[in-house]
Amino acid sequence: MSSNGARRVGQVVDLTAARARRQRLRRTVILRAANVRADAEVHRHIGVNDALHLADLHDVLVASFGFQEERGATPWHFSSLEDRDKRLDAADELHLHLSDEGDSIAYHFGLWDIIVTAVESYPRDTGTPRALCVGGSGAFGGTEFDLAAINAELTGTTTIREVLMVTTPAVRGIIDRSGIFDFVPLLQALDLTREVGLPEDVANVLGGLPVETDPPARDAFWSVVLGLACMGDELLGNHVLETTMAALGWEDGDGTPLTGARIRELCVRSLTRLAEVGGYGPDALSPVERLDIYRELLRE
Incomplete structure (x- = not known):
């Protein structure tokens, strides 16, 4: 009888905790995953x-860093930065470790150590993908960073038409x-259908951009906005601008x-207006607030 009783006790559910899990609003957390070595950075x-488990994040990181060929036989685990030998439970939900800006954990895949840091978070909508790579640089094993291929691995679906419609x-x-369809996963991750609550004067300024009329200047502005929406560093931003404008066939006056x-000089008047409402420059708003500005600019 004691044995049966033990089984019944083991099945008791903490209703308060279960209710809290159901009521917690899920969020999208933007993570920066980085491997920095003396000779290279990825x-x-x-x-x-943020309701995914660490085991799910492992799958996402494997796809994002191109570890698929090694995953079967390669040991992996997550740890805190303070004690890298103490493993975190792979069943833990992400928000337990990566919820506030600056929260960091370490991901160990074989001999590789990758630091995963929460950059920002915002409420999720039902149509938001469970995971999308929105930017990056560098790669392992002599391969190239291929955003479209990474997101094809992560999503397994074709969403180009639906995203471009909005x-x-x-x-x-x-x-x-x-022909740069790598922007589609970025636009999908931004969730352009999400309602934003910008002040009317800010929305009016954004509605008038770009102010330039020359085709190369207008293309330059939209290339800058796409680069800003990647939420990366200046190196990534320059790569986006230069690659996009070159693909569009624009070059400088000397060829x-x-x-x-x-x-940026080509569309400096528009960028000045964008800076006035906090979407650009040294006095820019917080990342979450800037994302709303970029959503307003990029959606139909």
Whole structure:
């Protein structure tokens, strides 16, 4: 009888904890995953559902860093930064370790150590993907960073048409003319259908951008906005600008490729207006507030 009683006791559910889990609003957390070595750096920016488990994050990181071939026989675990030998429970939900800006844990995959840091978070909508890579640089094993291939691995679905339907025609045109469909996962992660609560004066300023009329200057502005929406560093931003403008066929007056600085000069009046409402420059708003500005700019 005591044995049966023990089994019944073991099945008792903490209703308060269960109710709290159900009532907690799930969020999308933007993670920066980085492997920094003396000779190279590899970075990924990934948006994930914070209700996923660490075991799920392992799968996401494997796809994002191209570890698929080694995953079967390679040991892995997560740990705190303070004690890398103490394993975190792979069944833990992400928000237990990565909820506030600056929260960090370590991911160990074989001999590789990757630091995973929460950059920001915001409430999820039902249509938001469980995980998307929104930017990155560098790669392991002599391969190249391929955003489209990573997100094809993560999502397993084709969403180009649905995403572009809610994207502003100017950006749809840039994607079509440049052939850079890597922007589609970024736009999907931004969730352009999500309602934003911008002040009316800010929305009016954004509605008037870009102010330039020349085609190269207008393309430059939208390329800058797409780069800003990646929420990466200046190096990533310049790569986005230069790659996009080159793919569109624009070059400098002397026939040389346009640099990031030169591209920003082409649309400096629009960027000045964008800075006035906090979407650009040294006095820019917080990442979460800037995302709402970029959503407003990029959606139809």
